[in-house]
Amino acid sequence: MTASSTHLDEGADDARHAVGPPDTATTDGPEQPDGAAHGDPAPGTDGAAQDADRADPTTPAPGQDKPTPGTAGSTHPPRWLPRALALGIVAVFVGIFAWNALGALKSLWVAILIAFFLSLALEPATVWLVRRGWKRPAAAAVTLLGSLAAIVGVMALFGNLFVQQLVELGGTLPEYYGTLRSFILGFVDLPLPAPDDLVGEGLDQFGSDLAASALVVGSALLSGLFWSITILLVAFYLLAAGPRFRRAVCRWVPTGHQDEVLHLWEVVQRKVSDYIDTRLVLALISTVVTCVFLLILRTPYAIxxxxxxxxxxxxxxxxxxxxxxxxxxxxxxxxxxxxQAGAVLLFVVAYQQVENLWLAPMLSERALEMNAAVSLLVVLAFGAVFGALGAFLALPIAATIQAMATTYLQRHELIESHMFNDPEDKWVAAG
Known part of the structure; x- marks a missing residue:
């Protein structure tokens, strides 16, 4: 092949590339209508395919199942939603009723709690009688009635003295007021009423409020008597039942956990007994110290x-x-x-501070195995939240909780650190 023919072939190839491929619209098949180029349905069709494409995506295609309510492809709520809402509303109303019922039965729960702790406190004395041949109900009755007789005896012995001294004090109050009024008027000119006028106003006020006061006092006495009888009856039933009551409780506990329940019961009983012993020791110390002070002051009826x-x-x-x-x-x-009355008042206040801040926490630390500061804070906290009853039962409850924590919570070994010990005296260490 010559050079001239080679150049002619390359020129022809370049010309074909410049022109490009033949137009398919003019070479392939018949000419399409103008509407086909714009997406219109072809002649002889009704646009069903396009309508199907524009249909709701949640509508199932022919041959497919309808989406289940509550699934991603369904617009209906789940079938369980109405039932769940109904159960939720019922649960709310039941909770409100239970809360109101607990509040209405507060006095009953308090009475049961007092009776339970009373039975625990009297359990050692009851067991002592049972070991000596007494039947359990008889031993429980004697223990409970003996304690009640001691309380009533103390109240009867000192109640008469209290009323007598109160009447005598009421008779001497005008004289004391007159002395105090003269002392104040000697320094400051104040419009203080005369003793006779003050007594007259007091009698008038007392007479106008006598009926209402009598009704309130009578209702309080009847209520106190009713709850006292309730507490004594419940405490007697618990004492008389004794082991039978513990068996009835343990029947609802799995066999593997009954030892833990009985151990906890024993711990609570021991802590309550230790607490009662602590109060008896404090009562003895208070009696001796007060008697010595009143004898020194030569106050009547000192003992x-x-x-x-x-x-x-x-x-x-x-x-x-x-x-x-x-x-x-x-x-x-x-x-x-x-x-002399002022001196007795100062003594009572001072002794209570010593007892509350030092003596009682120290005895509680030894008997209940509780830190002195913790026992003081527990009494203050329970008294603030639950009132007088909470302050009285604070220490045995806290000691029980501490015993439970010691029993069931895991303790770990301590690392070596100087923070766990006080520094030693260098002279003692050198010697």
Missing amino acids: PLAVFVGVVSQFVPTIGAYLGGALPIMVALTGQGLW
Whole structure:
């Protein structure tokens, strides 16, 4: 092949590339209508295919199942939703009813709690009688009635003295007021009423409120008597049942956990007994110290007054200290004078501070195995939340919780650190 022919072939190839491929619209098949180029349906069709494409995507295609309500492809709510809403509404109403019922039965729960702790406190004495041949119900009755007789005896012994001293104090109040009024008027000119006018106003006010006060006091006495009988009956049933009651409780507990329940029961009973022993020791100390002070002051009825202070201050929650101290103050005021009564008042306040901040926490730490600061804070916290009853039952409840935590919570070994020990004296260490 010559050079000239080669150049001619290359020129022809370039020309074909420039022109490009033949137009398919003019070479393939018949000419299409103008509407086909714009997406219009072809002649002889009704546009069913295009309508199917524009249909709702949730509508199932022919041959497919309808989406189940509640699934991603369904616009209907789940079938379980109405039932769940109904159950939720019922649960809300049941919860509100239960909460209101618990609030309405608060007094009953408190009575049951007191009876339970009372039965635990009297359990050792009941067991002591049972070991000596007594039947369980008889031993429970004797223990409970004996404790009740001791309380009533103390109240009867000192109640008469309390009323007598209160009447005498009421008779001497105008004289004390007149003395105090003259003392104040000697320094400051104040419009203080005369003793006779003050007594007249007091009698008028007392007469106008007598009916209402009598009704309130009578209702309170009847309510207190009713709940006292309820507490005593429940405590007697718990004491008389004894092991039968524990068996009835453990029947609802799996066999593998019954030992834990009985151990917890024993711990609670021991802590309550230790708490009662602690209160008895505090009552004895308070009686001795108060008796010595009243004898030094030569206050009448020093020994019975000291016993009254010791018992009431330890076994009447919250107000026991002030109620126990009120009687010797009134006796000193009516039998000796204002200065002696002031001295008794200062003694009662000072001793209560020593007992509450040092003596009681120290004994609680030894008997209940509880830190002194923790016991003080527990009494304050329970008293603020649950009132007088909470302050009285705070220590046994807290000791029980501490015993449960010691039993069921895991303790770990301590690392070596200087933070766990006080620094040693270098002279002692050198010696």
